[in-house]
Amino acid sequence: MASDNEEKYGVIAGTAINETEKGVKDTVNTINQTVTMAERVGGFLKRDIGNEIDWLMLSPEEKAAEKEKEKQEAEAAEAAAQKKKDDDKKAADAEAERIKELQKSYIVHTAAITCSCALHESYVVVPVGHGEFIHGIPQLNVGDSKPEINIRNFGICNSPQNPSVQENAKKIAKDIKDRPKSFTEKVMDFFSKPPEEDVGKDLLKQCVGVCTPMIATEWIDGKEDVLIDGKPALLGKCTLRCTFGGEIKLYTSGQKG
Incomplete structure (x- = not known):
């Protein structure tokens, strides 16, 4: 629908006037925001000066108490930071030990797996056991690597090589191209060739799609x-590679007890 200015002065002149009015409003808003920011800074300065005056009004004993309080707070913060650092190290060491043990473990039905291109874990399963069990759970071999039969999909994939990811990236690029354009962009398009729908590497890296495992090999490094x-x-040390670039690893053995 045409604006009042476009109806009054024509499309081209009216559009130019609209853009000018918008620029004036934006400038006024910027000035108002600057004034507000200055007022806030002034408020901070007033409070800082007020705090300094309050400090000067304290007695030597009160100043000593304040310094002791600040010292204790700093020590408590440092102790908390050190505790977090120690806890993180313990957790990392425990996880490293768990992985070390996992690598030597036999894998059974419903063991958790991860993929370097997935956002969630999945599972490796076997529809029919091979006749060997650990704690009553079917034991797996390196041949249990078939997509969707043994390797359950991970739900979401972020591999740029995945056609689903590429398709979603194209849709986003198209949406960007088809979005309503500003007056300046319309003028630029008039004098230059509009950009094509470009799906660059940066856009692909930010997109996700449906995980559809594509695996053509067996697990590597089984117990011969x-x-x-x-x-x-x-x-547990075995690995698998998806055609779309994801590295699949065991995260648990699946064993119970």
Whole structure:
């Protein structure tokens, strides 16, 4: 719908007037924001000066008490930071030890797995066991690597090589291109060639899509001297590679007890 200025002065002149009025309003708003900021800064300065005056009015004993309070607060903060650092180190050490033990463990049905291109964990399963069990749970071998049969999808994938991710990136690029344009952009398009729908690497890295595992190999680094249904037993150190670039690893053994 045409604005009042466009109806009164015509589309081109009216649009120019609208843009000018908008620029004036933006300038006024900027000035108001600057004044408000100055008032706030002035308030901070007043409070700082007030605090300094309050400090000067304290007795030597009160000043000593304040300094002691500040010292105790600083020591408490330092102690809390050190405790967090120590706790983080303990957690990291415990996780490293867990992974070390996992790498030597046999893997069974419903063990958790991770993918470097996924946002969530998934599971490795076996529809029919191979005849070997650990604590009553079917043991797996390196051949249990088939997509959706053994390797359950991870839900969301962020690999730029995934067609689903690429398609979503194209949709975003198209939406950006088709968005309503400002007066300046319209003028620029009039004198230059409009940009094409460009799906760059940066955009792809920020997009996600549906995880559809594409795996054409078996698990790597199984236990060669322990065969499960004729194939090396699956160990926690084994890895798998998705065609879209994701590295799949075991996160748990799946064993209970």
